[in-house]
Amino acid sequence: MAETASGSQDKSVQVKLVLLGEAAVGKSSVVLRFVSNEFQPNKEPTIGAAFLTQKCRLEDRILRYEIWDTAGQERFHSLAPMYYRNAQAAVVVYDVTKATSLEKAKSWVKELQRQANPNIVIALAGNKVDLVQSSSSSSGASSSPDSEDEADDATATPGETPGSPGEPESLRQVPREEAQAYAQEAGLLFFETSAKTGEGIVEVFTEIAKKIPIEHILAASRNNSGRPGAGGRGNNAREENVNLQDDQAKTKDACNC
Amino acid sequence: MPQAKPELKLSEPLVEEADISDFHPSSEVFQYTNNFSLPPSTAASSASPSVTSLNESFQDLPETPQLQRKQSLGHLQSPSTPTFNFNSVQALDRIKQRPGLPRSYSLPRVDQVEVKVKPRKRIVDVESIVVEPEVLRKLRRWIMGVAIVEFDLDDGPVVDAVVPSLFLLPSESNNIAFAAFPDSPQFEQGEQCHSFRLREQLSSDYDMKRPATKDGYIYGFSHFTQKRDETSKRGYRQRSVVILTQHQYPALFTSLVSILGPLFQKHGSPMLEAACHNIATWYDASFDLYRAGPIMEKNRSNPKPGETLELGFLGTVVHVEIPHTLDQFQLTETSSFNEKYDPKLHVLASCTPFYPPPLLLFEACLSNMWSIWECLVLCEPLLVFGQSPAQTSQAIWWLRDLLRPIPLAGDIRPYFTMQDGDHASLVNKLPPKAGLIIGVTNPFFEKSCAHWPHVLSLGKQNAAPSGVKTAGPITALNGASAGPSPGWKTKTHRRYISKDRALLKELEIAARGDDRQKLRASFALRRHFCSRTTDLIAPLARYLNTLIPSPQEVARARSYKSTLRLKPFSSASFFASLKANGCTLPFKSSAKRVQFYERWLKSPSFGMWLAHQESIVQDILNTPVNLSATPSLA
Numbered sequence: 001m002a003e004t005a006s007g008s009q010d011k012s013v014q015v016k017l018v019l020l021g022e023a024a025v026g027k028s029s030v031v032l033r034f035v036s037n038e039f040q041p042n043k044e045p046t047i048g049a050a051f052l053t054q055k056c057r058l059e060d061r062i063l064r065y066e067i068w069d070t071a072g073q074e075r076f077h078s079l080a081p082m083y084y085r086n087a088q089a090a091v092v093v094y095d096v097t098k099a100t101s102l103e104k105a106k107s108w109v110k111e112l113q114r115q116a117n118p119n120i121v122i123a124l125a126g127n128k129v130d131l132v133q134s135s136s137s138s139s140g141a142s143s144s145p146d147s148e149d150e151a152d153d154a155t156a157t158p159g160e161t162p163g164s165p166g167e168p169e170s171l172r173q174v175p176r177e178e179a180q181a182y183a184q185e186a187g188l189l190f191f192e193t194s195a196k197t198g199e200g201i202v203e204v205f206t207e208i209a210k211k212i213p214i215e216h217i218l219a220a221s222r223n224n225s226g227r228p229g230a231g232g233r234g235n236n237a238r239e240e241n242v243n244l245q246d247d248q249a250k251t252k253d254a255c256n257c
Numbered sequence: 258m259p260q261a262k263p264e265l266k267l268s269e270p271l272v273e274e275a276d277i278s279d280f281h282p283s284s285e286v287f288q289y290t291n292n293f294s295l296p297p298s299t300a301a302s303s304a305s306p307s308v309t310s311l312n313e314s315f316q317d318l319p320e321t322p323q324l325q326r327k328q329s330l331g332h333l334q335s336p337s338t339p340t341f342n343f344n345s346v347q348a349l350d351r352i353k354q355r356p357g358l359p360r361s362y363s364l365p366r367v368d369q370v371e372v373k374v375k376p377r378k379r380i381v382d383v384e385s386i387v388v389e390p391e392v393l394r395k396l397r398r399w400i401m402g403v404a405i406v407e408f409d410l411d412d413g414p415v416v417d418a419v420v421p422s423l424f425l426l427p428s429e430s431n432n433i434a435f436a437a438f439p440d441s442p443q444f445e446q447g448e449q450c451h452s453f454r455l456r457e458q459l460s461s462d463y464d465m466k467r468p469a470t471k472d473g474y475i476y477g478f479s480h481f482t483q484k485r486d487e488t489s490k491r492g493y494r495q496r497s498v499v500i501l502t503q504h505q506y507p508a509l510f511t512s513l514v515s516i517l518g519p520l521f522q523k524h525g526s527p528m529l530e531a532a533c534h535n536i537a538t539w540y541d542a543s544f545d546l547y548r549a550g551p552i553m554e555k556n557r558s559n560p561k562p563g564e565t566l567e568l569g570f571l572g573t574v575v576h577v578e579i580p581h582t583l584d585q586f587q588l589t590e591t592s593s594f595n596e597k598y599d600p601k602l603h604v605l606a607s608c609t610p611f612y613p614p615p616l617l618l619f620e621a622c623l624s625n626m627w628s629i630w631e632c633l634v635l636c637e638p639l640l641v642f643g644q645s646p647a648q649t650s651q652a653i654w655w656l657r658d659l660l661r662p663i664p665l666a667g668d669i670r671p672y673f674t675m676q677d678g679d680h681a682s683l684v685n686k687l688p689p690k691a692g693l694i695i696g697v698t699n700p701f702f703e704k705s706c707a708h709w710p711h712v713l714s715l716g717k718q719n720a721a722p723s724g725v726k727t728a729g730p731i732t733a734l735n736g737a738s739a740g741p742s743p744g745w746k747t748k749t750h751r752r753y754i755s756k757d758r759a760l761l762k763e764l765e766i767a768a769r770g771d772d773r774q775k776l777r778a779s780f781a782l783r784r785h786f787c788s789r790t791t792d793l794i795a796p797l798a799r800y801l802n803t804l805i806p807s808p809q810e811v812a813r814a815r816s817y818k819s820t821l822r823l824k825p826f827s828s829a830s831f832f833a834s835l836k837a838n839g840c841t842l843p844f845k846s847s848a849k850r851v852q853f854y855e856r857w858l859k860s861p862s863f864g865m866w867l868a869h870q871e872s873i874v875q876d877i878l879n880t881p882v883n884l885s886a887t888p889s890l891a
Contacts, residue, residue, distance in 0.1 A: 047530055048533075048535060050538060051568075082571055083572045
């Protein structure tokens with residue numbers, strides 16, 4: 001399944017995808033879940049950016065994601081443009097238990113919309129939703145005041161620190177509705193995910209795959225210096241809205257990698 | 258920044274740890290009044306923090322800083338102060354007139370001598386770059402480190418930092434610093450990539466202090482930039498980013514450093530950190546050395562050599578084919594990419610960089626290519642002149658490539674400077690060593706190598722240097738091109754084989770065409786000599802096959818448990834076989850054919866080739882797998 005950085009390219013469509021978001025929101029875990037279907041509770045922080053690939057079937061097409069999993073730490077912020085340059089897709093990740101991480105996500109979205117490829121497909125993913133499950137959404141209760149400092153442990157999660165068991169609801173700092181409304185307004189795909197349980201992960205990449213203007217990539221990739229995404233692509237894919245509930249239900253297994 | 262470090266180090270007690278044999282025998286005396294011997298680059302400003310950059314490279318040492326250990330040695334070789342004759346006014350003019358300071362020629366000159374020694378600010382904050390041991394281990398499968406080399410106005414080229422920290426002797430550090438820069442002005446503003454090969458000077462005692470090289474040499478791939486800089490006294494900033502590696506993969510590392518160099522200029526230290534971590538996630542590059550190492554990450558197995566790798570590097574995906582062995586000729590036609598080989602997209606690791614088209618290098622000597630190839634095969638020493646290190650290194654790697662699958666028997670230096678620690682041993686009054694090929698840009702070599710038999714000067718008459726991206730106009734810096742005029746000059750060699758006149762015609766037409774035609778012609782030229790080399794080997798392979806023990810002999814030997822080997826090679830019977838079977842290589846006459854093979858059989862490269870064939874056969878014969886398996890040689 002996990003086809004990583006080895007040769008075979010077949011006749012797949014190459015899609016450059018970048019993950020962005022604040023430190024410790026779980027970007028690498030999201031990728032690890034998608035690529036290897038694994039989860040590591042205490043993942044070390046990414047330095048610079050990691051590169052992974054994963055194939056993904058969508059109807060009769062095979063997409064091959066070239067995934068750049070960037071570092072969330074501030075000192076690497078200035079490197080981000082080289083990862084999102086020519087990217088056809090971006091997943092901006094925040095942590096549903098940390099309100100500031102959504103603010104950071106918004107600033108990433110802004111930066112992408114300003115500076116990235118104009119047709120880039122952006123997905124907003126609220127990760128660590130496993131920590132707030134057991135009841136529905138919302139309740140913007142401000143629980144344990146998170147320090148603004150970057151956590152040393154990349155996946156430091158409030159729920160995992162001993163002494164704060166249970167009360168999942170109180171951990172949520174970003175109501176689903178709020179993030180979803182923002183995503184809609186900004187023209188983003190929206191998901192709540194858990195890299196830990198796998199919830200929503202495949203859907204993120206499947207929905208992106210559906211929204212990518214594949215024909216344009218195919219046409220552009222080998223003409224313009226051969227780099228996928230180097231050429232311009234036509235219509236603005238961001239215009240259309242996505243009915244999340246329906247799509248998620250429909251495409252549960254669309255991505256049989 | 259650790260300001261006080263240098264003094265601290267100086268006050269530490271001396272411990273004698275050095276082995277004099279670590280240092281090159283051809284001793285010259287350091288010119289510094291300072292009695293502690295740093296490389297010249299930092300010696301002049303011992304109070305500046307720049308000294309700490311050297312301390313960095315010694316941090317692997319238990320307690321004794323290398324800085325002091327040499328204090329007691331007194332007389333030391335200084336590779337940067339070669340004993341050449343300043344009989345050229347032009348050269349004198351270019352050298353900054355300061356006693357005691359070695360200069361290279363790579364800067365627009367200044368007439369004013371700076372009196373105050375300003376502490377040099379290091380651009381790489383090495384302390385901030387922490388590389389975990391596991392990351393380091395994986396990184397070092399591919400590279401030894403990345404060196405940042407600055408041109409210090411007072412001290413000349415100096416290694417500012419190596420990331421991750423790498424143990425280097427002062428002489429090695431100095432060697433790297435000089436090799437990282439062009440030694441002649443290239444452009445007013447611009448950037449350029451070149452490569453070099455340095456002999457390791459560490460004795461075996463120091464083996465554990467840094468990763469092992471594969472052949473006793475460190476390969477450097479340098480991205481040099483020169484930019485206007487108002488803050489600099491001379492108005493220019495010169496810097497090189499150098500990938501240091503144990504691997505002879507010129508196309509791959511040139512492509513990597515051409516990505517890393519500009520990004521480092523823009524982003525600084527975090528970029529180095531990101532680059533190192535990227536590289537650490539790659540597959541194992543050295544299939545022989547580290548095969549026994551720990552298992553790769555999950556879902557990743559070692560690729561088969563010859564397979565294509567996709568290497569993610571700083572936002573770019575590099576598609577690269579790693580050869581099975583260093584002596585394998587990587588064909589563009591049968592490359593393992595899943596699509597047609599595209600030089601823009603794909604990298605054949607062991608080749609020379611294919612941009613700009615290598616044909617440009619040989620424009621003045623296209624009709625001599627057959628002589629040059631013969632000289633390569635016969636291990637004749639070659640002096641290669643170019644206008645830039647970019648040219649010479651591209652040419653040297655190209656020539657090495659043409660030899661494949663014959664192993665490299667001599668020493669090759671893609672870019673060789675007078676500051677190289679091996680200068681005195683390679684370039685002296687004696688006849689040059691067999692198989693030695695050096696690429697130089699400094700016209701002084703024309704004099705010091707006047708007794709060399711063959712000189713190849715690259716490019717075409719009055720051409721601007723190729724392989725140079727310039728931001729500003731090329732000024733008259735290149736001037737009346739110093740050094741021999743482009744072309745091939747030989748004192749001794751007379752050609753044995755016939756040229757391929759049709760191909761020559763093709764090349765000459767392409768030389769007047771556009772880049773695409775030139776690239777296509779470059780590939781055609783490469784392919785042509787690849788098949789010539791194969792033709793050369795064919796009669797020998799045929800003969801060697803007759804030396805393989807017969808199945809009966811194999812069976813008998815196995816029952817006695819004796820070691821099986823190829824029967825001894827006999828020149829007489831080879832020549833008999835050659836006479837009987839002929840040869841597809843188009844020799845000018847059969848007498849020439851015999852003469853050529855007689856010479857080749859005496860050359861070191863034939864010796865290496867034969868030894869390699871023998872070991873292949875022996876391996877197969879003595880593997881108790883399949884009794885009926887009969888080895889055969891290519």
